[in-house]
Amino acid sequence: MPTTAVDPLALDRQVCFALVTTARQIVAVYTPVLEPLGLTHPQYLVMLALWQSSPRRVRDLADTLHLEPATLSPLLKRLESAGLLDRRRDPDDDRALAVSLTPAGVALRERAIAVPGQIMERLGVGVAELERTRDALNVLLEAAERVPA
16 A cells, blocks of 8 residues: 655745734734724734733833834824823833723723634534633734743
8 A cells, every 4th residue: 555645844834924824814814803993903902901901001002012112102002092092101111102082992891702702603512612712822823922932
């Protein structure tokens, strides 16, 4: 019987390809759900972090979201223009910028509470499967963060 060797460079065997294509498709699923809230997916992630804890220093927020402050800054500027947050100097450290939700930003959480359920419905995947997937991805993230730059 001939043996078929597995090609280690086959595209469909690459974790990086599966992650990137899945991420792109998942963000596309979120887009129409977030549109009525006036949020893009990256803005939604910022709001999730702020709904969890506000005010926050920009550096802390960037670390939480795994973003560079320079990448986060335009997102914050757009959310501030939309009236959802304020950016001010941190009273404890003039060098640091603090971000806090406005009343409109706090109120938006009530509308956003329906987003996870809408996403599960659109995907046709249950909570348990999504939690297993999230946990597996977090294991990969932690492993990747341990790799020296």
